[in-house]
Amino acid sequence: MTDDTTTEDDATAGPRNGAREPERRADSQITRRRALSAGAVCLAGALAGCASEGGSDRPAGSTAEGEETDGSGTGEGGGPTLARVEDPPDAVYVPTHFEAMRHLDPIRAGPYEVVPMVTYPHAFWTVTGETVERTEPSGAEDVHLMVTVRDPETKAVIPAETGLELTVGRESESGSTHVPWPMVSQEMGLHAGDNVPLGEDGTYEVTVRVGAVDARLTGDYAGRFDESGTGTFTFTFDDEFRSEVVEGIVYVAEGDRGRRGALANAMARMGSQGAEENSDTTEEPHPNGVERWRGGEAGHRYGTYERAPDAGDLPPADALPGTLQGRPVTGDAVLATTLIASGSRFVDDDERYLAVSPRTPYNRSSLPMTALSYEQRREGESVSSGPLTGTLDHELGYHYGAALSDARTGDAVTLTVDTPPQAARHAGYQTAFREMPPVEVELEVPE
Amino acid sequence: MTLPDPEDRLPDPSETPRREFLKAAVALGGSAGLSACVEAPAADPGGAADLADVPTGDPDAVPDRQHAWNEALPTDADGNVRPPRHHVLRYADLGFDPTDGDERAAARETLREALSALERAFAWSNEGLLFTVGYAPAYFDRFDASLPASVDLPAPTALTEMEDPAFDEADLLIHLASDAPAALLSADEALFGDAGAVRSGDREEQVPNLSGVLDPVDRRTGFVGAGLPREHRGVPGLPEDAPIPEEAPLMMGFRNGFRASQATEDRVTVREGPFSGATTQHVAALRLQLNAWWRQESHAQRVAKLFSPVHAAEERVGDWGEKLGADPAVADLPEDAVAYARDSGVVGHAQKAARAREDGAPLLLRRDFDTTDGDHAGVHFLTNQRRIGEFVRVRAAMTGADIADETAVGSRVNNGILQYVFVRRRGNYLLPPRRHRVLPTPTPE
Numbered sequence: 105m106t107d108d109t110t111t112e113d114d115a116t117a118g119p120r121n122g123a124r125e126p127e128r129r130a131d132s133q134i135t136r137r138r139a140l141s142a143g144a145v146c147l148a149g150a151l152a153g154c155a156s157e158g159g160s161d162r163p164a165g166s167t168a169e170g171e172e173t174d175g176s177g178t179g180e181g182g183g184p185t186l187a188r189v190e191d192p193p194d195a196v197y198v199p200t201h202f203e204a205m206r207h208l209d210p211i212r213a214g215p216y217e218v219v220p221m222v223t224y225p226h227a228f229w230t231v232t233g234e235t236v237e238r239t240e241p242s243g244a245e246d247v248h249l250m251v252t253v254r255d256p257e258t259k260a261v262i263p264a265e266t267g268l269e270l271t272v273g274r275e276s277e278s279g280s281t282h283v284p285w286p287m288v289s290q291e292m293g294l295h296a297g298d299n300v301p302l303g304e305d306g307t308y309e310v311t312v313r314v315g316a317v318d319a320r321l322t323g324d325y326a327g328r329f330d331e332s333g334t335g336t337f338t339f340t341f342d343d344e345f346r347s348e349v350v351e352g353i354v355y356v357a358e359g360d361r362g363r364r365g366a367l368a369n370a371m372a373r374m375g376s377q378g379a380e381e382n383s384d385t386t387e388e389p390h391p392n393g394v395e396r397w398r399g400g401e402a403g404h405r406y407g408t409y410e411r412a413p414d415a416g417d418l419p420p421a422d423a424l425p426g427t428l429q430g431r432p433v434t435g436d437a438v439l440a441t442t443l444i445a446s447g448s449r450f451v452d453d454d455e456r457y458l459a460v461s462p463r464t465p466y467n468r469s470s471l472p473m474t475a476l477s478y479e480q481r482r483e484g485e486s487v488s489s490g491p492l493t494g495t496l497d498h499e500l501g502y503h504y505g506a507a508l509s510d511a512r513t514g515d516a517v518t519l520t521v522d523t524p525p526q527a528a529r530h531a532g533y534q535t536a537f538r539e540m541p542p543v544e545v546e547l548e549v550p551e
Numbered sequence: 552m553t554l555p556d557p558e559d560r561l562p563d564p565s566e567t568p569r570r571e572f573l574k575a576a577v578a579l580g581g582s583a584g585l586s587a588c589v590e591a592p593a594a595d596p597g598g599a600a601d602l603a604d605v606p607t608g609d610p611d612a613v614p615d616r617q618h619a620w621n622e623a624l625p626t627d628a629d630g631n632v633r634p635p636r637h638h639v640l641r642y643a644d645l646g647f648d649p650t651d652g653d654e655r656a657a658a659r660e661t662l663r664e665a666l667s668a669l670e671r672a673f674a675w676s677n678e679g680l681l682f683t684v685g686y687a688p689a690y691f692d693r694f695d696a697s698l699p700a701s702v703d704l705p706a707p708t709a710l711t712e713m714e715d716p717a718f719d720e721a722d723l724l725i726h727l728a729s730d731a732p733a734a735l736l737s738a739d740e741a742l743f744g745d746a747g748a749v750r751s752g753d754r755e756e757q758v759p760n761l762s763g764v765l766d767p768v769d770r771r772t773g774f775v776g777a778g779l780p781r782e783h784r785g786v787p788g789l790p791e792d793a794p795i796p797e798e799a800p801l802m803m804g805f806r807n808g809f810r811a812s813q814a815t816e817d818r819v820t821v822r823e824g825p826f827s828g829a830t831t832q833h834v835a836a837l838r839l840q841l842n843a844w845w846r847q848e849s850h851a852q853r854v855a856k857l858f859s860p861v862h863a864a865e866e867r868v869g870d871w872g873e874k875l876g877a878d879p880a881v882a883d884l885p886e887d888a889v890a891y892a893r894d895s896g897v898v899g900h901a902q903k904a905a906r907a908r909e910d911g912a913p914l915l916l917r918r919d920f921d922t923t924d925g926d927h928a929g930v931h932f933l934t935n936q937r938r939i940g941e942f943v944r945v946r947a948a949m950t951g952a953d954i955a956d957e958t959a960v961g962s963r964v965n966n967g968i969l970q971y972v973f974v975r976r977r978g979n980y981l982l983p984p985r986r987h988r989v990l991p992t993p994t995p996e
């Protein structure tokens with residue numbers, strides 16, 4: 105893979121001072137928007153110029169002038185402070201800060217529920233095949249617009265690529281259509297988002313079109329999510345919004361930035377889905393070998409917390425239906441693998457169903473837009489092989505599956521990642537899920 | 552379509568590069584656009600500035616196929632046909648009852664005379680005027696008889712799950728194209744305004760007024776050619792700072808229409824029946840949103856998505872397609888696009904579309920051009936093909952639903968240019984051969 109920009113972490117010049125030091129907050133209460141973009145939002149500034157954490161596209165020292173790289177100094181205009189992680193591991197790691205965002209009321213779009221969120225434009229990484237490229241806000245974009253698509257009945261995130269379109273414009277004007285990038289972030293899980301130009305302050309209207317789910321649909325989902333739906337929400341773009349999302353940024357303790365682990369998912373704070381907080385009952389190392397640890401700042405938690413079983417995009421590995429075959433780790437993604445007995449809804453009567461559910465460590469977010477294949481071997485001879493098909497099921501969640509007509513205990517199954525997850529990445533995920541060598545599980549087939 | 556107040560639309564000619572000013576004049580149209588265009592100083596490199604410099608025409612030199620444009624157009628250094636730079640699409644309904652023999656005869660006489668006046672006034676070339684007259688399925692539905700089986704002209708429908716288009720159902724579509732905005736606008740004004748005549752060189756041709764024959768429904772405009780897309784940066788959908796190469800004819804920053812990827816005029820011609828010599832035309836109004844294209848993707852990503860990942864890895868394309876000669880070689884990529892995409896995670900637009908070739912030959916003759924109609928970046932995606940069904944097939948190949956289903960490629964993301972292109976309208980037409988181009992019945996003699 106090529107990526108020359110990932111040796112350093114997100115230097116998003118968070119207005120740390122604005123957020124934490126009252127005397128500076130006064131400075132960042134700028135009443136005119138363009139002024140804001142120059143100062144506090146070096147937000148945007150953090151975004152555009154300063155946030156260029158990628159070492160290669162910024163002259164050395166130009167933004168971090170005279171500062172520690174740990175973010176303790178102040179940037180120009182009394183606003184942003186730079187903070188970045190040098191040399192992040194090739195794995196999921198704790199970035200420098202929690203983003204703040206405005207959560208809007210969920211709306212219906214045909215058979216789907218859409219949860220909109222808006223924040224300041226920020227950097228993220230796109231994935232094109234093997235190439236991971238950092239993308240900076242250009243300075244012309246005004247917000248980072250995000251939506252999560254859910255099942256309106258269960259509130260479960262529909263973790264597949266849904267062919268989303270967001271048509272954004274001033275109220276009652278026709279607007280301009282953007283296809284948001286499917287994206288994973290530690291705080292948001294799988295969502296779709298993009299940096300979007302708006303224009304003047306005011307009320308904006310967004311029409312969301314959710315296309316058909318790009319997956320085979322099984323169980324309660326069969327026939328439910330195979331058509332498109334449209335819905336509309338509005339949000340206000342003004343100083344209050346900008347201050348809110350900038351001042352809400354919370355920084356991670358310096359010593360914890362860049363450690364293997366993750367920011368706890370925002371659901372842990374929101375208390376939705378009946379889960380008040382992430383659970384952290386186990387002291388065993390994570391399957392990826394990381395020792396358990398916990399940190400927190402201003403009510404935000406990070407470390408190796410596991411999400412509560414009923415929260416999140418996907419069930420925990422040991423709560424998957426069928427017999428858990430293992431949770432091999434590749435590229436720091438966990439490929440939870442289960443075998444479902446014959447007679448299931450997934451395959452013909454006498455076949456068993458092999459289901460592989462790739463997820464992020466700790467937060468258990470779905471990793472769609474991955475191509476996986478398998479080979480089953482017995483005593484060195486190939487028994488069966490082929491692609492695993494992307495499937496969305498109400499119990500298994502989003503997974504990749506294949507029928508096995510002849511499975512015996514002791515068979516070796518090799519799982520190969522043909523294409524690593526193509527969802528774009530927020531900071532902390534961009535160095536993970538890239539080099540993903542094949543992994544193996546040994547089948548355990550109950551009588 | 553409502554025309555805005557000219558004052559609102561035309562930039563100050565003294566402060567605007569001439570090319571840009573002329574484009575604004577074409578978009579504006581009407582007598583205001585025409586006079587602005589004729590009076591504008593200095594010459595556009597693309598076409599005659601003054602009607603006096605536009606070459607006059609000879610109806611006997613105009614070919615029988617309305618779509619026979621290639622011979623009349625220049626080629627670039629690699630032998631690719633270079634399309635006219637400025638375009639107007641005029642949608643119109645009949646202003647009379649075509650089943651009433653007398654009304655129809657009178658209308659035919661008027662339209663025939665108007666079209667021949669254009670042919671006499673303007674050379675059949677990019678320097679003069681190229682035009683076609685197309686008829687929608689809705690037009691033929693007005694008659695009791697139906698079209699012969701040799702013509703495949705269904706009503707337009709949505710062609711993918713990703714679109715909810717409106718349909719163009721006006722009776723007829725006149726497409727006018729030229730490098731010379733003055734010629735284009737003068738023809739447009741004569742047909743649909745009240746100019747009453749067209750002028751070119753030292754000639755003046757009277758053009759009968761078409762009111763009563765055609766009721767205008769919509770007017771759309773566009774442009775394609777080196778330098779033109781850059782001038783429209785800043786319109787919604789096309790970022791102000793988009794680094795479009797000066798040579799690129801398209802807003803997406805590359806050239807298209809390579810000879811080896813285009814159908815020949817023969818291939819798109821109806822061979823049999825009373826309409827032999829005709830072609831079908833599909834016109835889609837597409838919107839473009841190129842913010843992420845220009846601000847978030849790298850050149851290599853753009854090449855991978857427009858051509859193929861192989862083109863990106865091997866740097867086959869150059870800055871705007873200059874390295875491709877007359878053949879982008881998108882058809883010699885692995886045949887099994889699904890297997891290819893499982894490996895690469897991304898597929899190119901041209902690579903996908905080329906899967907629909909027949910015996911190695913492309914089915915579509917694409918004559919698309921960019922637009923800022925509706926004050927938004929877009930494309931009038933105009934193609935000719937023998938049968939509309941062929942367009943439908945190629946469009947399905949471009950959608951690549953099979954690829955999205957079986958690989959990591961998304962329905963839009965990493966799937967060619969589908970992340971950037973949105974279908975708003977579709978319309979289908981028959982371009983009869985010239986001998987039947989004036990208000991034909993479904994079964995012309």
Ligand code: HEM
Binds near residue numbers: 839879972
């Ligand atoms: C924004 C719109 C589009 C752009 C910028 C675009 C651009 C291109 C480019 C650069 C090529 C490379 C080769 C060449 O043109 O000679 C190409 C090929 C092609 N495109 Fe498009 N295209 C667009 C929309 C479409 C649409 C809507 C279709 C509909 C089916 C289409 C069908 C094709 C076909 C058939 C080829 C040739 C494939 C072959 O070599 O057989 N394009 N396009």
